[in-house]
Amino acid sequence: QLSGGQRQRVALGRAIVRDPKVFLMDEPLSNLDAKLRVQMRTEIAKLHQRLNATIIYVTHDQTEAMTMVDKIIIMKDGIVQQTGGPQEVYDHPNNMFVAGFMGSPAMNFLDAAITDRMTLKGGMFEFNTTDRIKKVIVLFAGIFCTKLLS
Numbered sequence: 001q002l003s004g005g006q007r008q009r010v011a012l013g014r015a016i017v018r019d020p021k022v023f024l025m026d027e028p029l030s031n032l033d034a035k036l037r038v039q040m041r042t043e044i045a046k047l048h049q050r051l052n053a054t055i056i057y058v059t060h061d062q063t064e065a066m067t068m069v070d071k072i073i074i075m076k077d078g079i080v081q082q083t084g085g086p087q088e089v090y091d092h093p094n095n096m097f098v099a100g101f102m103g104s105p106a107m108n109f110l111d112a113a114i115t116d117r118m119t120l121k122g123g124m125f126e127f128n129t130t131d132r133i134k135k136v137i138v139l140f141a142g143i144f145c146t147k148l149l150s
Helices: 004-017 034-051 062-068 086-091 096-101 131-139
Strands: 022-026 054-058 072-076 079-084 119-122 125-128
Touching (some): 004 034, 062 086, 072 086, 072 096, 079 096
């Protein structure tokens, strides 16, 4: 009787001996305890370098996604939301879904509006902005604000 982690390693070993050009790893660390998960992340990264093969790595674990890949693809309901390097996607999210999904703790969002008086209003707050800040907020309004009033 093999444990879940042992079965994962056996399956990976069987795949390696076939010398494929592409590996598909679907949640390969999900059956492992925390200590073994950290160790296996390192081993999979070394394996990737040694095999010089493409690895498509499916995971819901952001730590795995951000630390183990060269390129990340964020999907929602089967539709690609953004692709890019982990740092690029983290620093420059394409939309609110990606911005809210990436990072820990998750980004907070609030409904706000920029009024003619250069005031940012939202919920329980209101503060005046400068011309420069207003331009930046307007520039990124499609990503970070859900309402924009002129």
